[in-house]
Structure formats: structure tokens, C-alpha cells
Amino acid sequence: MADRALPRDEPDPRLARKFELWDDLPDGYREEAARVSSFQALAEIVGVLPFAEWIDRVPDYARKQMLIAKVQDEVGHGQVTARVAEDLGVSRDRIILDFVEGRTKLLNVFHFGFDTWEEVGPAALLMNSAAIVQFQALDQGTYLPYARALRKIEKEESFHYHHALDHTHQTMTLGTPAQRALVQQAFETWLPRILAYFGPPDTDTYQGNRMYQFGIKVSSNDAMRQEWLAKIIPVFRKLGVHVDPALTHVDEETGKWWFASPDWVAVKKMLREGGPRHEEWRAKIADSLERNALYRDVALMRSAA
Amino acid sequence: MRPGTEEDSYEVFARYGKQSEPIRWVGSVRAAEPTLAWHAAKEIYTRREECTVLWIAKRSGMVFSTADDLESLKSGGRLDYRTPGFPGRHRRDRERAAQGTRTGQPSTESAGAPS
Numbered sequence: 001m002a003d004r005a006l007p008r009d010e011p012d013p014r015l016a017r018k019f020e021l022w023d024d025l026p027d028g029y030r031e032e033a034a035r036v037s038s039f040q041a042l043a044e045i046v047g048v049l050p051f052a053e054w055i056d057r058v059p060d061y062a063r064k065q066m067l068i069a070k071v072q073d074e075v076g077h078g079q080v081t082a083r084v085a086e087d088l089g090v091s092r093d094r095i096i097l098d099f100v101e102g103r104t105k106l107l108n109v110f111h112f113g114f115d116t117w118e119e120v121g122p123a124a125l126l127m128n129s130a131a132i133v134q135f136q137a138l139d140q141g142t143y144l145p146y147a148r149a150l151r152k153i154e155k156e157e158s159f160h161y162h163h164a165l166d167h168t169h170q171t172m173t174l175g176t177p178a179q180r181a182l183v184q185q186a187f188e189t190w191l192p193r194i195l196a197y198f199g200p201p202d203t204d205t206y207q208g209n210r211m212y213q214f215g216i217k218v219s220s221n222d223a224m225r226q227e228w229l230a231k232i233i234p235v236f237r238k239l240g241v242h243v244d245p246a247l248t249h250v251d252e253e254t255g256k257w258w259f260a261s262p263d264w265v266a267v268k269k270m271l272r273e274g275g276p277r278h279e280e281w282r283a284k285i286a287d288s289l290e291r292n293a294l295y296r297d298v299a300l301m302r303s304a305a
Numbered sequence: 306m307r308p309g310t311e312e313d314s315y316e317v318f319a320r321y322g323k324q325s326e327p328i329r330w331v332g333s334v335r336a337a338e339p340t341l342a343w344h345a346a347k348e349i350y351t352r353r354e355e356c357t358v359l360w361i362a363k364r365s366g367m368v369f370s371t372a373d374d375l376e377s378l379k380s381g382g383r384l385d386y387r388t389p390g391f392p393g394r395h396r397r398d399r400e401r402a403a404q405g406t407r408t409g410q411p412s413t414e415s416a417g418a419p420s
């Protein structure tokens with residue numbers, strides 16, 4: 001298993017030269033920067049749907065307010081990352097249309113929904129902590145407009161993390177045994193999904209990857225998985241969740257986290273064919289695109305086609 | 306430099322916290338019209354922070370520096386007579402020259418004309 005190329009405190013020569021939009025960019029750099037920012041814009045926008053449908057079901061007023069704030073934050077993240085992509089020539093209309101018309105794939109975690117309110121806390125906690133690990137690596141990257149967007153986003157992600165932590169804590173301390181069992185189950189369901197979210201295991205050639213060489217991708221997938229497990233597993237243990245060593249544990253010999261490998265064949269199949277809620281989310285975005293077309297044209301002062 | 310061209314993009318400037326803080330550029334929004342742009346900026350850039358100033362400016366009304374301007378923007382090499390080290394260097398040169406005369410060694414240092 002490959003580690004980060006260098007320890008965090010040593011300057012990585014790959015990341016030394018930073019770029020602004022108006023700089024002369026190396027060949028292919030612009031496309032990679034546009035790809036990563038438009039991909040994230042889509043994830044932020046579609047990623048609210050599993051949460052948004054809980055707004056009118058939340059059994060607690062303060063949590064409803066926090067959930068609404070989170071959903072609004074995420075849409076804001078979508079705007080901020082879409083701006084980075086738009087300045088690179090990929091319009092937000094195209095980002096959305098590419099998804100609606102099936103040309104872009106969603107991250108695996110957004111192919112699902114939540115079955116219970118008890119599931120929302122631990123699932124969001126796993127997702128947010130993973131996003132934070134990923135963003136904190138990416139914000140060291142070489143494309144400065146994207147790095148700045150991420151730093152703004154991180155502050156709000158930290159709020160989402162604390163909300164999810166508190167929600168899970170509430171269920172674990174005040175909930176019934178049945179509710180605590182739902183948290184346990186959610187942890188076991190979402191752990192492999194988030195492990196897969198970081199992407200396939202590093203190959204021997206990952207350092208030859210263009211996105212990695214440009215320093216747009218900063219850490220390797222395996223390095224981020226290790227960092228994430230080290231951060232989040234103790235948090236769940238402290239919440240009273242049982243972490244089955246068959247799911248993950250620290251390998252005594254290497255000191256690294258061992259984990260049951262996600263079923264990559266199944267993950268790839270789902271990304272190709274769409275997970276349980278994928279079509280629903282796609283239809284929802286398509287529908288709101290159509291419903292709001294008039295208002296969008298007015299807001300952007302375009303004449304309706 | 307390059308005049309901005311986009312009619313639907315607005316740069317956003319904000320001051321967070323104390324009055325003594327600078328008003329900084331924070332990002333951009335897309336809108337057809339300035340008040341909508343301002344509201345978009347408010348929704349996106351004042352979500353947590355204590356924002357005390359919020360401005361937007363249409364890109365097409367702005368002028369941006371480009372890579373070609375870089376040399377003319379750096380004042381260090383071009384305008385070194387404005388730097389505090391400049392008069393100091395002259396004084397030291399003079400002192401060294403005076404020292405040299407006293408010990409019989411002529412100074413070889415130039416007056417330090419800006420290059």
C-alpha cells in the first residue's frame with residue numbers, strides 16, 4: 001500500500017508551482033482543473049437531495065433548522081465550485097445537463113438515500129469526515145481558484161460534521177435500544193461505501209496520473225483512506241458504536257489500518273447502472289430544471305428559447 | 306492588462322469582522338443584474354462569518370492585470386530608489402569611502418545608481 005509521496009511537512013515539488021486562471025497553464029491542465037471542479041459542483045448539488053427529502057420529516061425543530069442550513073450550504077458549495085468550472089469554460093448548465101442526460105456519473109455515496117432518521121446522523125458523519133479529509137488534501141493543490149473555493153467550503157463542512165456528530169450522539173445517549181441498533185447498522189452499511197468513495201486502490205502507476213502530476217490531485221486514494229480511518233474510527237468508538245475488527249482494525253505489524261476491501265466489481269457496476277436512488281435524483285433535477293426554466297431565464301435575462 | 310468582458314459575472318468583495326479589517330476579494334457570482342448578484346453574494350459569502358461590508362462589481366466594468374504586466378507591477382527592481390534600503394546604501398558607501406581614504410585604500414564601490 002502506497003503512502004503519501006512525502007510526509008506532510010516536507011514540501012512536495014509537485015505542489016510548488018501554483019496557478020491562477022490567467023497564468024499560462026501546462027497542456028491539459030485546464031481540462032483537468034475544469035473536470036475536478038465541475039465534478040465537485042455536481043456532487044454538491046445532487047448530494048443535497050438525500051438530505052433535502054428529510055427536511056419535512058425531521059422530528060426536531062432545531063435539527064430541522066440545522067438541516068435546512070446544511071442543504072443551503074451545499075447548494076452554495078455547488079455555486080462556488082461551479083464558478084471555478086465556469087471560469088474554465090464549463091457552464092453550470094452543461095454540468096447539470098451532462099448529469100441529467102446521463103453523460104456524467106455520480107459519486108457512489110450519492111446513489112443512495114436514508115431509510116430512517118437514525119441513519120442520517122452516522123451516515124452524514126462518515127460522509128462529512130471523508131469530505132473534510134479529501135478537501136484538506138485538495139486545498140494544497142496547484143490550482144488556486146479551486147483551492148480557495150475549498151477553503152471556504154471546509155468551514156461549512158466542519159459545521160455539518162459537528163451537526164452529524166451531535167445528532168448521532170443524541171441517538172446513542174437518549175435513544176432506545178432499537179434506535180441505537182439503527183446507528184450501528186448505519187455505520188456498518190456506510191463504512192464500506194465511504195471506503196469506496198475515496199476511489200480504487202492505488203496502483204503502482206498512480207504517480208503517473210496526469211491529475212496527480214499537475215498537483216490538482218494531491219494525496220493518493222490509499223493515503224486518504226488511512227488518514228480518514230485513523231480520524232473517524234475512534235470517534236465512532238467513543239460514541240459507543242461497536243467496530244467489528246472484521247470491518248477494520250489497526251494491523252499490529254504495519255501500524256496501518258486494515259479494512260475489508262469494498263466489492264469493487266459491485267461498486268463499478270452500480271456506478272455504471274445507477275444505484276437505488278440514482279434515477280430518482282436524476283429525474284428530480286431534470287424536473288426542477290424544467291419547472292424553473294422560466295425563472296432561470298428571467299434571472300439571467302435570457303430570452304426563453 | 307485586460308478589460309473584463311463578461312456581462313453576467315460579478316466579483317465579490319467583503320469585509321468580515323472589525324472595521325479595521327481590509328475589504329477583500331472573496332470570489333464571484335453569476336447573475337444578470339447587479340442587485341441579484343448582490344443577493345447571490347450575500348447567500349453564498351455571508352453564511353457563517355460576521356460580514357460587515359459586501360460589494361459586487363461587474364466584470365465587464367473592471368480591468369485585470371495579465372502575466373505581461375508582472376514586471377511593471379513589481380516595484381522592487383523598477384523603483385528601488387523608493388525603498389528604505391536605497392538611501393542607507395548610499396550612506397554606507399560614503400562611510401566606507403571615507404574609511405578607505407583614511408586607511409589609504411581607495412573605494413571601488415559605485416554610487417549605487419539604479420540599474
Ligand SMILES: [Fe+2]
Binds near residue numbers: 044073074077153157
Ligand atoms: Fe459541501
Ligand SMILES: [Fe+2]
Binds near residue numbers: 157
Ligand atoms: Fe457538507
